[in-house]
Amino acid sequence: MRRPSLxxxxxxxxxxxxxxxxxxxxxxxxxTACSSxxxxxxxxxxxxxxxDTGAAEVSGVQIATVTGDxxxxxxxxxxxxxxxxxxxxxxxGADRTFLVERDxxxxxxVLLPVRPNGTTGWVRSDEVTLTSTDYRVEVDVSExxxxxxxxxxxxxSGVIGTGESETPTPEGRYYFTELLQPPDPEGPYGVYxxxxxxxxxxxxxxxxxxxxxxxxxTNDESALGQRVSHGCVRVSNEDITWMAENLPIGTPVEISx
Numbered sequence: 001m002r003r004p005s006l007x008x009x010x011x012x013x014x015x016x017x018x019x020x021x022x023x024x025x026x027x028x029x030x031x032t033a034c035s036s037x038x039x040x041x042x043x044x045x046x047x048x049x050x051x052d053t054g055a056a057e058v059s060g061v062q063i064a065t066v067t068g069d070x071x072x073x074x075x076x077x078x079x080x081x082x083x084x085x086x087x088x089x090x091x092x093g094a095d096r097t098f099l100v101e102r103d104x105x106x107x108x109x110v111l112l113p114v115r116p117n118g119t120t121g122w123v124r125s126d127e128v129t130l131t132s133t134d135y136r137v138e139v140d141v142s143e144x145x146x147x148x149x150x151x152x153x154x155x156x157s158g159v160i161g162t163g164e165s166e167t168p169t170p171e172g173r174y175y176f177t178e179l180l181q182p183p184d185p186e187g188p189y190g191v192y193x194x195x196x197x198x199x200x201x202x203x204x205x206x207x208x209x210x211x212x213x214x215x216x217x218t219n220d221e222s223a224l225g226q227r228v229s230h231g232c233v234r235v236s237n238e239d240i241t242w243m244a245e246n247l248p249i250g251t252p253v254e255i256s257x
Contacts, residue, residue, distance in 0.1 A: 020179035020249040021094070060134035060151070062100035063175075063250030064108055067129055071096065073121035077107040083121045084114060092195065094178035097250045098123065099197070100130070113197035113212075117172045133248050137215070139233055139255040141169050144225045146215075146235060148247070156242060159224045161234035167202045169231050174198040174213070174253045179244055182216075190217015190237045192244040196253060200231040215253065216240060 066088040075081040088096035090113075098110035101120055108128070112119045135155075138147045141162050148156035163169040174196045182189040193216030200211040215233045217240040218224065224234060233255070235243075 019245055019247065020176070022179055022181045022244075060132045061136070061250075061252055062103060062108075063131045063133060063248065064098045064100050064110055064123065064125075064128035065131070065250075066096040066098075066127065068127060071123055071127050073110070073112060073123055074107075075121065077104060077109070077122045079122070083119075084112065086112075090178060092178045092180060094195075094249065097175075097177060098128070099175035099250055099252055111173065111175060111197060113177050115199050117170060117174070117198040117201070131248070131250070133251055135247050135251050137243075137247070137251060137253040139169075139215075139253065141171070141255060141257045146233070146239075148243070156239070158235055158239040161218065161224045161226055161228045163200075163202075163229050163231040164227045167200060167230045168227075169213070169229070169233060169255060170198060170201045171255050171257055172198055174255065176215075176247065176249050176251045176253065178249060180214075185237075186219050188219055189214075190219060190234075190240055192217055192240045194240075194243065194247075203230060206230060215243070 066086075068088060070085055070087050072082045073084040073086060075083045086096055090096050098108075098112065100108050100110055102109035103125075106125055107122050108125050109120055109122055112121055134151045136149050138149065139160065140146070144160050144162065146158055146160050147154055176194045177197050178195045180189075180193045180195060182191070182193060185191045193214045196213040196215065198213045200206065200213060203211045205211055211231075213232055215235060217237040218234045221236050224236065228234065
């Protein structure tokens with residue numbers, strides 16, 4: 001069981017915004033597989049993790065949680081053209097959440113959980129609730145390591161497993177979209193799995209799912225420090241449990257080589 005690593009369909013769990021609520025369904029089959037379709041990519045380089053909060057004083061990054069049954073994501077701030085209409089809750093039963101890249105008051109530019117990776121769009125601020133977190137996760141694929149920071153303080157680090165050479169873990173800026181609890185805690189996804197907002201760039205689909213990336217536990221910790229997955233990031237069960245207890249949905253995850 002060395003390669004199952006794209007999120008199949010998992011179970012629900014949940015998040016300072018608070019740690020996430022758990023999704024516990026049989027959805028852990030296809031979390032990581034990916035490719036690119038023609039979606040509009042906006043503002044990838046202008047974000048760089050910094051949130052323009054306008055007049056508001058915000059610590060860390062902002063997380064937007066949709067309040068209605070769905071939300072229209074616009075191509076431009078205040079524009080009429082709809083880039084995506086996304087249902088709430090999402091396909092895993094978790095509250096639809098976005099990482100805010102820019103706050104313009106009535107409108108928010110948000111990172112989207114769609115292809116291609118890095119796509120952003122605009123949502124109305126009165127259609128979401130805003131929370132914030134000082135946490136972020138940095139993943140260094142070449143060093144097989146992750147670091148969790150709270151502000152500038154390192155609070156957790158550990159060894160990871162990454163994608164194999166033909167299905168590499170793609171670099172980029174992502175965020176946690178749901179916390180899932182696999183039906184078998186001794187299976188290849190370990191005790192918890194966080195879905196990521198990004199997708200494999202090598203696989204269109206995986207195990208019946210869209211090739212969504214994930215950060216998850218493992219039943220084979222001897223494989224950590226190696227390229228063993230379809231693109232997901234594997235960590236120890238102890239590390240993923242700590243993350244599940246401390247990191248909210250919406251926490252930014254930056255993957256670099």
